[in-house]
Amino acid sequence: MSEHGGNSVEVAQQLSIAPESLLDFSANINPLGLSERVKSLITSHLDVIERYPDIEYRHLHQALAMANQCDVEQVIAGNGATELIYGLVRALSPRRAMLLVPGFAEYRRALVQHGCEVIEYRLNEEQGFQPDRQLLEAVRQRRPDCLFIATPNNPTGLMPEPQLLIELAELCETLQIALIVDEAFIDFLPHGSSLALRLTHSRYLYLLRSLTKFFAIPGLRLGYLLSGNRARIRQLKNNREPWSVNALSSLVGQYLLNDDDYINVSHKYIARQRDYLWQALSQFASLLVWKPTANYLFFKCIKKDIDLKAALLAHRILIRHCENYPGLDSRYYRVAVRTEDENRTLIQALTQILTRD
Ligand SMILES: Cc1ncc(COP(=O)(O)O)c(C=O)c1O
Incomplete structure (x- = not known):
C-alpha cells in the first residue's frame, strides 16, 4: 500500500472500479485545477x-x-x-x-x-x-x-x-x-x-x-x-x-x-470551502477536528470500531487514513478541501455513516 494520498489507481484496482469514479479527498491538490x-x-x-x-x-x-x-x-x-x-x-x-x-x-x-x-x-x-x-x-x-x-x-x-x-x-x-x-x-x-x-x-x-x-x-x-x-x-x-x-x-x-488572478481566486475559494468543511466536520460529535490552515483537514474519529476510510469507499469517496504515519493510529484521518459540491457529498456520506446507529 502506498505511503501517500492520491493513490486512486491502486485503490480503484482493489475495488475493480475505474479510478475516475472515485472522489479523491486523499491528495491535497488545489480543487480549481489547472489555471x-x-x-x-x-x-x-x-x-x-x-x-x-x-x-x-x-x-x-x-x-x-x-x-x-x-x-x-x-x-x-x-x-x-x-x-x-x-x-x-x-x-x-x-x-x-x-x-x-x-x-x-x-x-x-x-x-x-x-x-x-x-x-x-x-x-x-x-x-x-x-x-x-x-x-x-x-x-x-x-x-x-x-x-x-x-x-x-x-x-x-x-x-x-x-x-x-x-x-x-x-x-x-x-x-x-x-x-x-x-x-x-x-x-x-x-x-x-x-x-x-x-x-x-x-x-x-x-x-x-x-x-x-x-x-x-x-x-x-x-x-x-x-x-x-x-x-x-x-x-x-x-x-x-x-x-x-x-x-x-x-x-x-x-x-x-x-499568476495573480489564479492565486487570489484560489485563496478566496479554498478559504470558503475550508471553513465549510471545518464547521461541518466539527458538528459530528464523534469527530475531533484540528483547525486547518492550508487546503486539508486533520481529524480523529472517537467512535469505536469504525473504519471511516472503508465506510467512505462504499460511497466511492477516498480519504487518507493516517494509520501508517509513525506517531498516529487508525483513528486519525486527513481530507483535502475540494469543490463545493464534492465537499457537500463528503459531508452527506459522513452523515449517513456516523449517524446510522
Ligand atoms: C509536506 C510535503 N512536502 C513535500 C511534498 C512533495 O511535493 P512534490 O509533489 O512537490 O514532490 C509533499 C507531497 O505530498 C508534502 O506533503
Missing part, C-alpha cells in the same frame, strides 16, 4: 518537448529568484520538492537527523537510504500536535546535523508559532545545524513564509517549496529550494542528474508565481 493560463501555455508550446530543456534552467531559476526576491544563485528547481529532499540529503550527508513525528514520509526514506540515524521528536495530541520550546531544548541536547520541519505540517495542517520558528532558525544557525523548512503548502496561506526574509543572512536555513499542490500540477512535477548558502545550491546543481525538470514544467514554472 487557464497554464493550460493554454502548455497546449500552445507542446513543441518544447522536442528539445532538451536548458540544462541550467536559466529562465526558470531567474523567474523563481525574482518572485522570491533573491539571487539566482540562491535557488534550485527540482522535479517536485521530492527530488530536492533526496538531493539535499545526499549533499548534506548527515549522520544524525531530527524529524518531527508525525510528518511527511519522504524525509525519513531519504535519510534512511543514506544510512543516517533518525532522531524522532514526537508531537503529541495533548500539546495539540504543535511543537513548543521543548523542541529547542531537544535540538540543543541531541545536536542533530539536520532537522526537517514542515510548515504547515502534513498531515496535521498546523502552523507552528512564527516566533518559535524564528528562534529555531537562530538556534540552528548558531549550532551549525541545517534546518530544512518544508513549505510545500505555504502558497495556500495568504501571508506566506515568515522565514523568507532571513534567507539571505543564513547559511544553514533551507526553504523547500512545492508548486504541485497550489498550482495543481502533481503530474507535471515542479518544486524549488531556496537557501542563502550559495555553495550548497551550486553543489546541488552540479551533482544532480541532468534534465530532471522536464521542458513543460520548466516553461510553466516561469509564469506560475505571477
Whole structure:
C-alpha cells in the first residue's frame, strides 16, 4: 500500500472500479485545477518537448529568484520538492537527523537510504500536535546535523508559532545545524513564509517549496529550494542528474508565481470551502477536528470500531487514513478541501455513516 494520498489507481484496482469514479479527498491538490493560463501555455508550446530543456534552467531559476526576491544563485528547481529532499540529503550527508513525528514520509526514506540515524521528536495530541520550546531544548541536547520541519505540517495542517520558528532558525544557525523548512503548502496561506526574509543572512536555513499542490500540477512535477548558502545550491546543481525538470514544467514554472488572478481566486475559494468543511466536520460529535490552515483537514474519529476510510469507499469517496504515519493510529484521518459540491457529498456520506446507529 502506498505511503501517500492520491493513490486512486491502486485503490480503484482493489475495488475493480475505474479510478475516475472515485472522489479523491486523499491528495491535497488545489480543487480549481489547472489555471487557464497554464493550460493554454502548455497546449500552445507542446513543441518544447522536442528539445532538451536548458540544462541550467536559466529562465526558470531567474523567474523563481525574482518572485522570491533573491539571487539566482540562491535557488534550485527540482522535479517536485521530492527530488530536492533526496538531493539535499545526499549533499548534506548527515549522520544524525531530527524529524518531527508525525510528518511527511519522504524525509525519513531519504535519510534512511543514506544510512543516517533518525532522531524522532514526537508531537503529541495533548500539546495539540504543535511543537513548543521543548523542541529547542531537544535540538540543543541531541545536536542533530539536520532537522526537517514542515510548515504547515502534513498531515496535521498546523502552523507552528512564527516566533518559535524564528528562534529555531537562530538556534540552528548558531549550532551549525541545517534546518530544512518544508513549505510545500505555504502558497495556500495568504501571508506566506515568515522565514523568507532571513534567507539571505543564513547559511544553514533551507526553504523547500512545492508548486504541485497550489498550482495543481502533481503530474507535471515542479518544486524549488531556496537557501542563502550559495555553495550548497551550486553543489546541488552540479551533482544532480541532468534534465530532471522536464521542458513543460520548466516553461510553466516561469509564469506560475505571477499568476495573480489564479492565486487570489484560489485563496478566496479554498478559504470558503475550508471553513465549510471545518464547521461541518466539527458538528459530528464523534469527530475531533484540528483547525486547518492550508487546503486539508486533520481529524480523529472517537467512535469505536469504525473504519471511516472503508465506510467512505462504499460511497466511492477516498480519504487518507493516517494509520501508517509513525506517531498516529487508525483513528486519525486527513481530507483535502475540494469543490463545493464534492465537499457537500463528503459531508452527506459522513452523515449517513456516523449517524446510522
Ligand atoms: C509536506 C510535503 N512536502 C513535500 C511534498 C512533495 O511535493 P512534490 O509533489 O512537490 O514532490 C509533499 C507531497 O505530498 C508534502 O506533503
